[in-house]
Amino acid sequence: MSRRCRYTIYGILACLGICVIGVLVKILFFSGLFVPLLKVDGDKEMKVQVHESFRDPGVIASYRFHDYSDEVKRTSNLNTDKLGTYTIVYHLDSYDKKVSRTVHVVDTKAPTITLKQGKMIRVFENGTYQEPGFHAQDNYDGDLTKKVTVKHHVNMKKTGTYDIVYQVKDASNNIASVTRKVQVCKDPTTTKLYYNHDDYDNTAEEWWFNKSKEHKRTTGAKPQSLLDKYDAYYQGKDEKVIYLTFDEGGNDITYIKQIADVLNKNNVKATFFLTRNYIKNEADFMRDLVKHGHVIGNHTWHHYDMTTLANAKDVDAFVKEITETEKTYMEVCGVPMKKVFRFPKGGGSERAMKMVKDLGYRTYFWSHAYYDYASDVSGEEALKTMMDHYHNGAIYLLHPSNKGNYEAMDTFIKNMKKEGYRFATVDEIK
Incomplete structure (x- = not known):
C-alpha cells in the first residue's frame, strides 16, 4: 500500500473518530452529564377535551446521572372547564432552568339530541300531528333545545312513513343530527x-x-x-x-x-x-x-x-x-x-x-x-x-x-x- 493511501485511510479514520466523539459529547450533553437537563416529557403542544381532566406527562430532569424530577416546580393557568390556550411552566430553580408546554382546551364533542317518545312513533290518519318534544344538550354550551332546527313534512292525510330531522350546532361548530320516523297509520276507530x-x-x-x-x-x-x-x-x-x-x-x-x-x-x-x-x-x-x-x-x-x-x-x-x-x-x-x-x-x-x-x-x-x-x-x-x-x-x-x-x-x-x-x-x- 502506498504512503498516500495510508495517509488517506488515516484521515478518514480520524474524521470518523471526531464524528463519533461529537455524537458522544452531544448525547452526554443532552443527557445531563455536562450540564443540567430539563425537557418536557411527550409533546410540547397537547390538546384536552373541555371538562375532562388533563394528564400531565411531566418533565425529565437530570444532571450527572441523577434524577431531579422531584425538585421540578410547576406553574400553570390551565382551566379545563374553559376553552382556550394555556401554558404550563416547569422550573428547576436549583439550576435556573425552565421549560414550558402549551395546552389547548378544545370542544370536539357534538351535542346530544334526545327525542321524547323515541325515534319511531305511530300516529293516525286524518289526525293532527303533535310534536312529542325533544331536548338538546351540549357538554360546553349547555341547553341548546331552543336552537334545534326541525325539518319535516308529515302528511297526516296519507298513510306511510315520514322522516323528521332534528339538527343543532354548538358554538364550536360541532353538529348533531337525529331522525325520527313517523308512521301514519289507518285509524282503527x-x-x-x-x-x-x-x-x-x-x-x-x-x-x-x-x-x-x-x-x-x-x-x-x-x-x-x-x-x-x-x-x-x-x-x-x-x-x-x-x-x-x-x-x-x-x-x-x-x-x-x-x-x-x-x-x-x-x-x-x-x-x-x-x-x-x-x-x-x-x-x-x-x-x-x-x-x-x-x-x-x-x-x-x-x-x-x-x-x-x-x-x-x-x-x-x-x-x-x-x-x-x-x-x-x-x-x-x-x-x-x-x-x-x-x-x-x-x-x-x-x-x-x-x-x-x-x-x-x-x-x-x-x-x-x-x-x-x-x-x-x-x-x-x-x-x-x-x-x-x-x-x-x-x-x-x-x-x-x-x-x-x-x-x-x-x-x-x-x-x-x-x-x-x-x-x-x-x-x-x-
Whole structure:
C-alpha cells in the first residue's frame, strides 16, 4: 500500500473518530452529564377535551446521572372547564432552568339530541300531528333545545312513513343530527261494520268445556267444526304445547306483574287478554310485556256482554269496544295489535263471533279453567287442578287476581317442561 493511501485511510479514520466523539459529547450533553437537563416529557403542544381532566406527562430532569424530577416546580393557568390556550411552566430553580408546554382546551364533542317518545312513533290518519318534544344538550354550551332546527313534512292525510330531522350546532361548530320516523297509520276507530248479521243466531251462551280426563283432549260448548266458520278456537293442535292465557280487566288486587316475572324467568311466552283502560293505565308494563315476547289480546273497552251490542242499533258501539282498545294499544306500544280476541265473561254468540271475525279478529276460548275468582285459593290447589287436567294443545284460562295462580306458576311450568311440553301464545293457533 502506498504512503498516500495510508495517509488517506488515516484521515478518514480520524474524521470518523471526531464524528463519533461529537455524537458522544452531544448525547452526554443532552443527557445531563455536562450540564443540567430539563425537557418536557411527550409533546410540547397537547390538546384536552373541555371538562375532562388533563394528564400531565411531566418533565425529565437530570444532571450527572441523577434524577431531579422531584425538585421540578410547576406553574400553570390551565382551566379545563374553559376553552382556550394555556401554558404550563416547569422550573428547576436549583439550576435556573425552565421549560414550558402549551395546552389547548378544545370542544370536539357534538351535542346530544334526545327525542321524547323515541325515534319511531305511530300516529293516525286524518289526525293532527303533535310534536312529542325533544331536548338538546351540549357538554360546553349547555341547553341548546331552543336552537334545534326541525325539518319535516308529515302528511297526516296519507298513510306511510315520514322522516323528521332534528339538527343543532354548538358554538364550536360541532353538529348533531337525529331522525325520527313517523308512521301514519289507518285509524282503527274509523272502521265501519255494515250490519247484515241478522241471519246469525245471537243467543248468548257462556262458554263451557268438559274437563280433561287422563290428560286426553276435551270437548267444549261448540264443536270445532262450527267454530272454524268464525275463526274461533278453544284448544290448539294435538301436540305437546300449552297456551297460558290471563284475563285482566283492572282488578284492585292483581298478581299480573309477579306472574309476568315468573314467565320471563322461565323464558315462557303467554297471552294476556286486557281491557282498554288497563292497557292505557299500565303503559310501561304493556311495553315490557311486548318486549319479552308476550301477546296482548283484545278484551274490549268496557268488558260488556258483547251479545247485547250485536244488533243493528248498537253495531257502532260493538265496533268501538274493539277498535278503541286496538287504537290505545297502538298508541301505548307503538306497534299494531295482534288480532286475537276473547269475549268478556266468556259470553258470546254465533252472531257476535261473526262480527268479531268481520273485524279481522280470531276468537279464543279455553279448554281448561277452574273457579279461580276466589281470593283464598291456595297455590297447592291451583297447582293440583293445573296438573290434573293438562292435555295436548290446552288453552288455560287463568285470572291474575288469584294469588294461588301466581304461587303455582313456577312449579307448573317446570313440571310441564319435564313432561316434554312447550309453551306458546295463542296467535300460533290457526
